[in-house]
Amino acid sequence: DTEVTQTPKHLVMGMTNKKSLKCEQHMGHRAMYWYKQKAKKPPELMFVYSYEKLSINESVPSRFSPECPNSSLLNLHLHALQPEDSALYLCASSQVRQGGNEQFFGPGTRLTVL
């Protein structure tokens, strides 16, 4: 299984809602990532988990809360988002070896904040 799955595919939420994005992989990878991609822009790194521990947080606002319950799952909890948070949220996974691990991406969740 060489796939990263993400649910839901689309999400519309109000600024007062709480929602979660889910990502799953069964490739045995021990690193998982969240990226945010605005329209016609490149993906921007948000968080990195290595061996289920948060290793990189790119100064992301606290209204985004990541969670890695086990080596196959990665969640992104959303609360009190702003309309400018509307974007494609991409999850990726990779091996953890000495650098330069190719990351495999899921199809993304397209989020709209009203």
Place this chain on the structure above:
Amino acid sequence: AQKVTQAQTEISVVEKEDVTLDCVYETRDTTYYLFWYKQPPSGELVFLIRRNSFDEQNEISGRYSWNFQKSTSSFNFTITASQVVDSAVYFCALSEMDMYSGGGADGLTFGKGTHLIIQP
């Protein structure tokens, strides 16, 4: 700080033409990794190639080839005999050894991407 520049915002060619996508990078590290990803309209990023800073060998995979030149900090991508299915946004990306994560899980820094349009 690391940086990736893809100066070509959009390229349009007719099918069967060869096309080269440029990528120039900046990094202070001696150990780093370069990647190319393809993003079709569906949105999913597809991994194409990885190259480490110690391996300057060019690579060919079917109609795709990559030219890595450390002297000019470039990692260019050529598609030979382009096809309509090659139409997509192509991103060049860079990662460095991350001391804090143990050097294994490093985020990617992407260039702005080149939108490639192959016309029939």
